[in-house]
Amino acid sequence: MxxxxxxxxxxxxxxxxxxxxxxxxxxxxxxxxxxxxxxxxxxxxxxxxxxxxxxxxxxxxxxxxxxxxxxxxxxxxxxxxxxLPGDLLRAYTAVELKALSKDNPSGFASARQKREAKEIARQRLEQEAKDGRxxxxxxxxxxxxxxxxxxxxxxxxxxxxxxxxxxxxxxxxxxxxxVTAGRRAYQLAELHSLTRSVDDAAPSAFVPNASPDIAWIADDSSRDFIGNEFLLWLWYYTDIESDTLKLLDGSEVTLMLARTLNLECPRGQTGHETITHEGPTRLPEARRAIQSGKLPRKVGLTLVRNSDQYELTLHAETLGVGGAKLPPPDEGADARGKLDDRANQLRELVQTLDLLYDAFGQKRFSGAWQAELEGMQKWLKRGERNAA
Known part of the structure; x- marks a missing residue:
């Protein structure tokens, strides 16, 4: 259920x-x-x-x-x-029109008859629709x-x-x-007294001549572009630093970008591309895309925290979760116990994503971001051979 x-x-x-x-x-x-x-x-x-x-x-x-x-x-x-089914509306209209125009000397239906036939056909369908069919x-x-x-x-x-x-x-x-990316960033920043930095945030220039605007963010007051930067940062961190990250609660999460990757041009000029692969971020075409300034809008993730593994797709601007596979319930539990366990697993998944997003936010909205941004800029400038 x-x-x-x-x-x-x-x-x-x-x-x-x-x-x-x-x-x-x-x-x-x-x-x-x-x-x-x-x-x-x-x-x-x-x-x-x-x-x-x-x-x-x-x-x-x-x-x-x-x-x-x-x-x-x-x-x-x-x-x-x-x-109302369009094909049936057209059929009923044709039947009514034939009946209305059968005695026309010209052999053709008049404009008035066409309107009348369509109205009769629609009324017939609406009458039929009353039973919910x-x-x-x-x-x-x-x-x-x-x-x-x-x-x-x-x-x-x-x-x-x-x-x-x-x-x-x-x-x-x-x-x-x-709870979109911008709103959640603000909520988490309150824990660290960094809300002013969220208010003042603007899209980061990861590549030269980066667009100051994001085509899919229509509201100037929105900070949902932070979700796009978060996914790019995860890519950078797992490529340069480690696949394991220490979280605020003292636990660790091991992560891998896997299965799917959706990238789009923030200027709205060069379109978008979707890459499906066991390790999409390792492919040359994925790297060329971010080097050209495209940003991630959706990425597949595998997360392991507290010995529990989750597989999901994360949407950048909404932080929406797609197709998440949760750990199996305790086989020794009864039916009610398995439901209780499932509720706890849902909470653990949400908490893991929050802690991971907070780890990024603590860098993004602190004095450490400039150095981190420069590191990402250098990473993006590397050639494919050096990146491999």
């Missing part, structure tokens, strides 16, 4: 409000009040949203055993979209962790984010704030 089986994909959201003392009947009742299928009036774009309990697309039976696991509240966002339903898992007071949303695309945040606020009375 949702985050408790298979690979994990998610965006993170901060709940703007106090964490619940515990999840209880009140939370389940609120989910039930806003369950999928209860809404009778669709939004302006014809889309209906509601919560489901997670077992299947029609499950609205919320309960403790199913939806409250190890200090987390688990449910799903269902999005119902009415989409043309409704498309999609569920996306949601997990609210009481310990961190964060919500994980099972997607990396921002397509359904507005629907999630709107319905969550209607249901629980709290706004959600997406």
């Amino acid at each position: 949702g985050f408790f089986a298979g690979r994990v994909t998610c965006l993170r959201f901060k709940v703007n409000g106090p964490a619940p003392r515990q999840f209880d009947d009140e939370h389940l009742a609120r989910l039930s009040d806003h369950q999928a299928g209860r809404q009778r009036i669709a939004s302006a774009d014809g889309v209906e949203t509601g919560w489901t309990a997670g077992e299947h697309i029609l499950d609205t039976d919320f309960g403790f055993e199913k939806n409250i696991i190890n200090d987390t509240l688990n449910f799903e966002l269902r999005v119902d979209t009415e989409k 043309y409704r498309k339903r999609k569920c996306v898992p949601v997990l609210w962790d009481r310990q961190t007071n964060e919500v994980l949303f099972g997607a990396t695309s921002l397509t359904q984010v507005d629907r999630l945040t709107s319905l969550f606020e209607q249901t629980f009375g709290h706004e959600l704030e997406c």
Whole structure:
């Protein structure tokens, strides 16, 4: 069910409000009040949203055993979209048009008849649609962790984010704030009194004549470009320094960039490229791309911390996690114990990514960054032969 089986994909959201003392009947009742299928009036774009309990697309039976696991509240966002089939609309229109124009002396349909035929066809389809035959339903898992007071949303695309945040606020009375690269950098910088440095941050010039603007960052106040710099720094660190990094809590993480790499020109001029390989950063074409000024937008990572291994894809600007493979649960545990263990593994994954990002932030927003940047600039200038 949702985050408790298979690979994990998610965006993170901060709940703007106090964490619940515990999840209880009140939370389940609120989910039930806003369950999928209860809404009778669709939004302006014809889309209906509601919560489901997670077992299947029609499950609205919320309960403790199913939806409250190890200090987390688990449910799903269902999005119902009415989409009238275009091919059937055209067929109905043709049938109606033939009937309307059969007695025309010219043998051709008039403009008025064409409009009338199309309107009749649409009304026929809308009448048929009332029984739900043309409704498309999609569920996306949601997990609210009481310990961190964060919500994980099972997607990396921002397509359904507005629907999630709107319905969550209607249901629980709290706004959600997406934890993007810039926002998380600021939150972590507060721990080290470095928030001023985040406010003052501008894109780093890794190569000569680097663009001062990032094409995919439309908002001048956004600091989400820090996520692109983070992924490039991981590449540099593992290539020059070590594959192991000491973290703030005293633990160590061993990391490898693997499987996939997506790079894009920050000027929006030379396009993007996606490289799929066991070690994509070792390929000459990947190095030529960053030497030309392209920045990573997505990279595959293998992380090992506290003897647990995680495989995932990390998106730069949103810090969204794609297809994360978590360590297997304890085989000796019962079914409930395995679910509890899975919740802990999710927390460990999020904590590992935070600690890794914080290790970069402590360099990026301190006096040590200038020396680190110069090291990265020299690294990028090296020829392929020296880099191998």
